[in-house]
Amino acid sequence: MLPDRCETPQIFCRLPGVAVYVAKSNLIRAASLVLLAVAFGFVTALPAAAQNADIGRRMWIGETDCKDCHGWAANGIPDEPRSSKGANLRETILTVEQISETILCGRPGTGMPHYDARAYNDDRCYGLTREQLGPDTPSRAAIALVKRHADSLAMFIVEHFKDAGPPTLAECIDLMGAESIRCDALR
Ligand code: HEC
Numbered sequence: 025m026l027p028d029r030c031e032t033p034q035i036f037c038r039l040p041g042v043a044v045y046v047a048k049s050n051l052i053r054a055a056s057l058v059l060l061a062v063a064f065g066f067v068t069a070l071p072a073a074a075q076n077a078d079i080g081r082r083m084w085i086g087e088t089d090c091k092d093c094h095g096w097a098a099n100g101i102p103d104e105p106r107s108s109k110g111a112n113l114r115e116t117i118l119t120v121e122q123i124s125e126t127i128l129c130g131r132p133g134t135g136m137p138h139y140d141a142r143a144y145n146d147d148r149c150y151g152l153t154r155e156q157l158g159p160d161t162p163s164r165a166a167i168a169l170v171k172r173h174a175d176s177l178a179m180f181i182v183e184h185f186k187d188a189g190p191p192t193l194a195e196c197i198d199l200m201g202a203e204s205i206r207c208d209a210l211r
Pocket of ligand 1: 107117
């Protein structure tokens with residue numbers, strides 16, 4: 025069995041001593057031996073927390089829709105004007121654990137959707153089901169996230185945004201790239 029991180033195709037996963045790229049297509053699978061050889065001795069020396077925050081960073085920038093409602097700077101100004109306004113995560117008082125739970129479970133009675141595909145089918149979220157919540161059940165997000173990905177995202181949010189003060193141009197360029205129209209307002 026491959027370790028659990030291998031479920032996500034674009035992320036390197038770790039086996040004892042080596043990194044293996046999990047390829048979905050047979051074509052790439054054929055090249056995996058070569059990759060294995062290249063990857064040998066290439067296992068990153070970064071501590072696990074930094075690695076996770078880095079995965080979270082990539083998810084925030086590219087693989088999730090949080091920015092639509094929360095804005096690229098997580099300050100609650102939506103990137104997508106038609107989206108509902110998200111909370112200002114720069115001023116959140118929540119911990120990594122609480123943020124991860126909010127991502128997976130959403131927030132009942134508000135516009136914050138749930139990213140755990142099975143939330144509210146059983147009572148894994150706040151001990152509540154959709155039968156109990158009725159119209160207050162959070163809507164299902166456009167994508168699904170598993171716990172370790174929600175954890176990585178939460179780690180990035182706390183390390184990067186929480187208590188960071190107002191967004192800066194340097195931060196925008198770092199996250200979104202110098203060409204991004206998102207940064208124009210800060211120039
Ligand atoms: C459709 C819009 C929408 C999307 C998409 C969305 N959120 Fe939210 N989010 C909200 C709203 C609205 C709230 C405020 C809920 C409330 O009123 O308490 C919120 C609240 C939160 C909170 C609680 C903040 C606090 O301090 O109480 C966190 C954490 C959060 N969102 C993270 C995320 C992350 C991470 C993503 C992406 C994986 C995401 N959200 C995607 C709308 C959204």
